[in-house]
Amino acid sequence: MKILYVPLDERPCNIKFPSLITASRKDVELIIPPQSLLPKKKKPADIGGLWEFVLEQSKNCQYAVISLDMLLYGGLLPSRIHTETKEAVYQRIEKLKQLRKLYPQLVIYAFQCIMRCPHYDSSEEEPDYYGQYGENLFTRAWLLNKKERIGINEEEENKLQGIEIPSEYIRDYENRCEFNLSYNLHVAGLVKDKFIDTLVIPQDDSSEFGYTSIAQKKVVSFINKEKLERHIYVYPGADEVGSSLIAKAWNHYNNHTLKVYPFFSSTMGKYITPLYEDRPIMESLKHHVRVINGELVEDEKEADIILAYNTCGKIMQESFNQLESQDLTYTSHRNLMDFVQRIESYVNRGMKVALCDSAFSNGSDLTLLRYLDEHGLMDKLYGYAGWNTNCNSLGTVLSTATFSLDSISKETLYHLAYRYIEDGIYQAYVRQIIVNDILPTMGLSYYDFKDKQKYVEQEIRKRCQQYFESFEFFNKYKFKIESIYMPWKRMFEIGIELK
Structure with a gap:
């Protein structure tokens, strides 16, 4: 059994862990892109080279487990800081359709994260301004969302009014949230059209209120409207999803629950x-x-x-x-x-x-x-x-x-x-x-x-x-x-x- 596997990023948790997990089975082979095609932290992957690899290697595989953050944006961190155009990302989605048409027998499991919003100041994995305004961006969205859904008290309202963030940073962050969400929804539509067999939309660093909660609600509404609950999963996680879908492929291949x-x-x-x-x-x-x-x-x-x-x-x-x-x-x-x-x-x-x-x-x-x-x-x-x-x-x-x-x-x-x-x-x-x-x-x-x-x-x-x-x-x-x-x-x- 051969599984094409495109990881979320180049860290051991996304490459080494799946290999360790499957190592006990000699009848399973993971086909993983070479390191030269993968990202280096915030530096995006060679997306064109990755797509060539995917389209070529899939011909010998029964399953494909693919990170769409990798194939659309160049990796997990690039998905949070990119300045991609919708035209460029759309062209990459067309390659996913091409993959299905080339290999109709291939079972395709994909995953694509809801863009996270951590609750602390750090630009280690986010845009540079997140190092100074990260906690404020999180808190502002958390309070605004809570206010809309269930209301906030006077102390929380005063806290909300006291938050100061340059408008250009709010605009940049929210534009990318909306951009990525539009492709969460677009990719969910590919499940309806049977280009993808199973889709996981994980939430990294999720919380009850805020940006991730707002995005989750829109995604879940789309899934419910299109009756896709049996094929799309939305839950907390990220770095384990590749391994989970590889396990799904093995159980599906063996008709095992x-x-x-x-x-x-x-x-x-x-x-x-x-x-x-x-x-x-x-x-x-x-x-x-x-x-x-x-x-x-x-x-x-x-x-x-x-x-x-x-x-x-x-x-x-x-x-x-x-x-x-x-x-x-x-x-x-x-x-x-x-x-x-x-x-x-x-x-x-x-x-x-x-x-x-x-x-x-x-x-x-x-x-x-x-x-x-x-x-x-x-x-x-x-x-x-x-x-x-x-x-x-x-x-x-x-x-x-x-x-x-x-x-x-x-x-x-x-x-x-x-x-x-x-x-x-x-x-x-x-x-x-x-x-x-x-x-x-x-x-x-x-x-x-x-x-x-x-x-x-x-x-x-x-x-x-x-x-x-x-x-x-x-x-x-x-x-x-x-x-x-x-x-x-x-x-x-x-x-x-x-x-």
Whole structure:
């Protein structure tokens, strides 16, 4: 089985993760564009070269999983800062129609993000002015949208009136939001016309009110009007969608519906709205299971996979908070040891368990990893993830479970180790040490390593290896971190070469 895969961008989460997820299946081949055609952070991809690659390589594939942010704008970050004309983007959409006409047997799964609006000042992934006015742009839209929908109080009205943003920045940002939304709707129309079989429209950094909420409402209205609910999915996420659609292709190819039985580490877990998302965990779970060609079941005996879902007790925090300022409700509203012992019980009964670790955002629950290791469970899981957002982790875990379902192979163990290192050891622990204790002493910062990037990468590698060696899981398999690299020259994510 061959799947053409055009990623959202060039980072490991969008290229390496899908390859790790599918590695346990020798009968699956991902056809991925060469690095030379892909973007470099804000520098757009070679869009013409990518389309040539897609049109040529599709002839040998049964499925195509394609990022339209990549093929229309040149990548995720270019989609947020571009100055494209509608004529140029329309011509690229015509190539999508050409793809369908050339290969009518090709099953096409596409995804295209609603343009995000983060709630903080940073131009790292947005236009330059977002570094000074980002929080104000978010807050202004959030309050205006809330005022229109349900009303705001006097304090909020005063805050709204006090926000000052140069009009040209508001105009530039809103024009691009409208531009991108017009193509969200245009591409949704291609599903109606059967040029695309399934479309995912994910929301990165979504919230209850504001620009993303306004766009979502218009997209959902179009979907409802055209009766496309079975073919278009709108939910929080972004970097995991490629993996989810690759899993969908595998399940569709094998005429298989993955049956998933979830259980949660806390009573309120399924009702909590995670950071950076706009809905309760359970509502996102329904979308993520369906999009991979799966089904939630209420009887664990019917399940292909038991989904152990680690959530916060009541209040969700960033992963670095667990080291010094973890909220009391992580223990008062959650029994983590009971959760791990339940996983152990399922494993001992011969059932297959995958674990979504969403107790914190931007990193794993370190106490959970310790408990898993003490119970000898780290190599008994059919999938694990605890990175960035809840939906990033959820889509990754379900995709991994799809491909590892037959057995926990050497490739599955490798992927588990990769996730324990990046999601847990790096994101939740080592990253904070480097940021707080190492970078300041050298005059470096989160986004600026000057000429010391290799040194920083070596420090990360050394500390991750040392921490990993404290696990019995490591002692059993002797993994070695050969190198660490930071593709976007920042502390947020890393790539790992693991042996």
